[in-house]
Amino acid sequence: MGSALNPRRRIALALLWLALLAIAAWAIGQRLQVTGDLRKFMPEASTPAQKLLIDELGEGPGSRLLLLALSGDTPEALARQSLALRQRLAASPLFKLVANGGDSGLDAIPARLRPYRYLLSDTLDSQRFDSAYLHEQFQARVQDLGSPAASLVEPLVPADPTLETLKLAEAWQPANAPQRLHGVWFDRAGKQALLVAETVAPGFDPTGQQRAVDAIRAAFAAGRGASASQLALTGPGAFSVEIGGRTQREAGWIGSIDTIGLVLLLWFAYRSWKAPLLGVLPLASAGLAGLGAVALLFDGVHGITVAFGFTLIGVVQDYPIHLFSHQRAGLSPRDSARALWPTLATGVVSTCIAYVTFLVSGVDGLRQLAVFTISGLATAALTTRYLLPALIDPAPRDAAESPLLARLWARIERLPRPRFALALLAAGALAVVAFAPGAFWQNDLSKLTPVPADALARDAQLRSELGAPDVRYMIALPGRDAEAALQAVERLQPALAQLVEGRAIAGYDSAARYLPSIATQRARQAALPDTPALQAALATALAATPLRSDAFGAFVADVAAAKRAPPLVPRDLDGTPLAASVDGLLLARGDHATALVSLAGLADPAAVARVAQAQGGQLLDLKQASESLVVAYRQRVLLALALAALLLVATVWIALRDPRRVLRVVLPMALTTLLILAVLRGCGVELNLFHLVALILAAGLGLDYALFFEHAGDDRAEQLRTLHAVIVCSLTTLLVFCLLALSSIPVLRAIGSTVAIGVFGNFVLALLVAREPAGAPA
Template sequence: MDSRGRTALVAILWGGLVGLCAAYIHATLRVSGDLRLFMPTPRTRAERLILEEVSEGPASRLLMVALSDAESGRGAGSSRDGAVERLAESSQRLASALRSDPAFALVANGADPLATIPASLLPYRYLLSPTLDRERLDAGYLHRQLIERERDLSSPAAGLLEPWLPSDPTLETLKVLESWQPPREPQLIDGVWFDERGSEALMVVETAAGAFDPLAQRIVLEKLRAHFAAVAAPSVRLEVTGPGAFSVLMQSRSEADARLAGILDTAGMVALLLLAYRSLRYVVLGALPLATAGIAALAAVTALFGTVHGITLAFGFTLIGVAIDYPIFILSHRLPGVSAVETARSVWTTLAIAVVGLCVAYVAFALSGVVGLAQLACFNVAGLAAAGLSTRYLLPQLLPAEPRDHGESRLPARLADLSGRIPPLRWLAPALALASVAALAWLPGPLWENDLGRLTPVPAPLLQRYATLQQELGQPDVRYLMTVDGATAEQVLAREERLAGALGRLVARQAVSGFEDAARYLPSASTQERRRAALPGETELRAALLEASRDTAFRAGLFAPFLADIARARDLPPLTPQRVAGTPLELSIGSLLIEREGSWTGLVTLTGVRDPAAVSRLAASSDGAVRLIDLEQASNGLVARQRARILRSIAAAALLLALVVYAALRSVRRAARVLGPMALTTLLTLAALHAAGVALNLFHLVALVLAAGLGLDYGLFFERSAHDPAGRRRTLHALTVCAAAACTVFAVLASSTLPVLRSIGVTVVLGVIGNFGLALLLVRPERSLACSDATPSPP
């Protein structure tokens, strides 16, 4: 086969393979915005609660809606009242529009559904109210109640109570409603919830779709906005916050960031390669291994995971940009009259060490236990391997004859000249290392970031706003939480009833200011049965009522509806979690009583915990079914454990890397020369970040490993050409282009709006500068070194 035909065949085969992969990806890949993919794997019960229930349960499907008026605050008095009226009216209209849309499971805006007992639950009032625990419905009790009702009718509450008296002379309905009252509720203005300042109307919406289905959430949010636009007054503004809104925001942000980064990176790369090689053909061919890497990486992740996080893609495509180095090594080392295949063969040993070394580092991350990081590792290993192999075996087949020696360009010649004139700075490495260690040891400020919230890329102001609204809407403090375990819902409810007494004593002692559990809304079946058994028989009740009302002003026969309701209650089966489905109680109970893998957990939320130790003692004195969970501690523990695991992975990766390099170079001295600048740069970068007051998170660590991988390339290639001045100039050309490319890519990331991308970008840019500079200074020809040790270099 002639060389032209061979070139065509390679091009067709390569293109076909890439095309097939692309088709497979297109058919299979699902991009997800599930933030939990970037969270550590939970281990303890508390950690699971944080990561699953708190983010997956019905509470996570809640969106908080705030309506504000653009024209309020312009002048006092009447115009402000006008704004409040507009807001209240918009809130009411929006609520009724949302209630008629099946995408929204529940809508609460203060015209609270729990202000009345749902009609279907009304007959249950005698089973739900605690009255029958203490009283019997006998003549004495009923008489006292009727006298009270007479007085009520002569009091300011007359109008409130009169309609209820015939069916409910003991006011059980009100007692049940009282016990259902949330511990804290936002203030009501014009019948709807408002924030404390009275400037925003508040609403809680439960979506039918899951919080972490960004596509469904996006549709839900669009519907919400459309309803709002259709019914709200023109000056009213809408704000939506909540896990669902966050996942939509993060998805569109990471997509936008990835797109922008891609465009900027491409433009930067093209400009850089044109500048370096002055050939459009080289730019196109040089991009081929990168394209192959991207497609192969995506295909591998798709095959292994099916669902890829948007952030994996944003990261992955940027990190894979490093593969542009590989063709650059070949392009810069080419010489007139030497075929590309020969050049490729000559740099392959070094290139292969670099690829294998990086892959080893990423494999360590695949074992970190974070799904998102494992995806990232898989993405990069597959991508880098594909880039390396295609650079070695496919690219050279397509390259034309080289007319120039890039080692003779101006910049590498000058750099080589410069680095040759600088005296051997033997003190430099130890001095820098010492200074870094000193900075890390003595500069104040936290070294590690333990706040889980900072690892999720949702911007802090949005999370803060979320927390504020949560508080305004009377959600409990989430630091302390009690859990009650049981084999059945009934067992959990019964345990909660026993716990409620002890918690009530803690409330009385002001150790906590309040608590909320499922049993408050729904007593256990056994309690309900006990109350039902305490209901008097038909004749007995009739006689008691007659005697009780003898000397009152109430009309004879007035209480017939009461007798009928009691008769119904006598035959009612106890209310269970299943039977409240579809009523407003379902929301209250659903987030407090959770079934998982056949067992049940009840959450007891606490407010105003002043004496956690007392609550902890109470939990400890239970039969082990009750636990106090400090979510802050648990989440910090989760992050710390995660970090320890990653640090171990990094240590393992470093060791493996050193072994790979030693095995390849078969000389401790040479391996040290390659690895030295890289290790020193890592230390310097850590010190620089710490000195700048940055608390390190696991994404910084990822970035450090990446920078170390780049440093490995630089060290290997400088070391390879240490004793060949012409070769060293070509290597300088290659590495200058590589370092400039890496800086371009990661400077784009460093300017991202996502804190995670930013921390990676900044860290890698620092690392590239350090690695390049130190490798240039430290991996130089040593005059004292025997020439026998020199690596063979291309002619």
């Protein structure tokens, strides 16, 4: 039982372990799909505004919009580049829509749908195509043909003498559309050419957005030539690409420094090149087990799960370190692992129980974290217990023989046992937590983005230049289907017009502006004359004009086609620029639909809310919805933390069965948790969801430190080995999380700062509280 393997067999076993890890990595890589959809870290939506927010975050057209600005050259050159860029991108299958103001209203409708202009225009709501109205229109066209606008009007007149195409083009222009110079959109200063592109991929599909961004940059480079112009690109997709690139870069330098630091620390601590190499095996096993479990149980692994899960190195690396530090001559590695196992298992089970509470949180992302963490911790502990001892040198250096550790422990023993000081520390920390100025919780999701402030400011500036509506407030009108929702919008439009007149809003947009309801289209069809009546009206109307009666055959044919055509429905618009506008404002979800009315310049929310409610709708505040989601999420996490604390204490009680010993183990962890909150609050940090999740990780570390100091008892040699192990664990963990605390990514910074404070506090308090007075030297 206690015999050790010879060196050759140890090397063979290590190589076999590595080979199995490589095979597992390949198998997991075939199945693993990493996603960046933030909805996986959102609780289930319970209000209409929250449901809309969740839908729009992941799949809505707003998440797919990219805003482009060309600058750095003359307006004429920028206009040419804008047209060339639009032409290239419009031919790409990566984009649903590319607009720069250079297309006409006719371009929005393909030839197969052009007769529908008579059903889309509101002319027939108040006019009839009788001889009097047509005569009036023909007289106007005669004047137009003699004016400077003749070149624009002349091609339209034979098929569209009433100019419904131009009416639609004017009606479909954004209320606050940017100015047009040289045929394309420009900002107010006339120095930036503006474009809008809608991608096929959702905004939080990092791979799809990366391809779209790469295509834009390649098309711009191809069309720029020798120009000194520059491209600015913003929008959710551009930000997700930036976040992905920054995360990859930071993960690279953090991982490199961490790996080098870990290797050096382990080599210095054990004076052996084997320790860093062998210590990696349980860590790699833990990471692959976590990824494999999540890939098996979920349809996609969230990037945050991967990033947070691999911070488990701060806990998992402790297991082989304890085994290395407690190893000594005369005691086989297997016997050493067996002696450590009760304490190690208690810490593992306690931390796993804390994460088990996330399984009932109702949040998919938290469940992924729980599965990753539990699988990783259990795998690392079991491999350290049953596999790693077979690889360890049976005759290592004994940490208890270190003169430096002996002198350090002697000084620690002279420190007074804190009692009253702990009460003062707790009271002071509570006072800071309770009375520190500033908000306690951070409810603004936008503050978690790693996008630089200047990039956000540029995005806001481009949205303002393009006349984008206020994305905070919307009116939602539910219906059993798209038709019912469109009819609800049409009933609301007169009241909206009154709100504009009363300056309660500056303007609005809705799907009915582009696609009237079927009922409205049928009413306009009924108002169209049949072919004989139209031909008779044409003959009368043209009698007193210089226009030839045989020149309007296309007009007669289009009216006849519109008269008998089936009404347009949303799917008929697929592949046209109109589809993007309608899709963003008419959400069809299975057995129901919601029509949205976007608002610009909202000045009187109360008045708008009353008007919406009177028509069966609701004014939605998406900012408030996002904050309520965060609050709901936090409540679930806090409930999980409370349940975790109870289960953790119960686990320690079952393991130790002594109130005094349980208090010595739990007290450092509880005080450190309070200390973390006090430090963060004292530094003016608003606590977010990831601070709370990191508290569990910090608590797990504190529990391990206290358990091992308590396990050492009063045996001086064992106390020195424990001190050595905990110092090495603390330094390696502190290195990892201090690097994370330096990250520019708020999520990683929150986790890193929280756990780094916890490592220091847990080490000091566990050393002062959990240790036993030393007995006689062995």
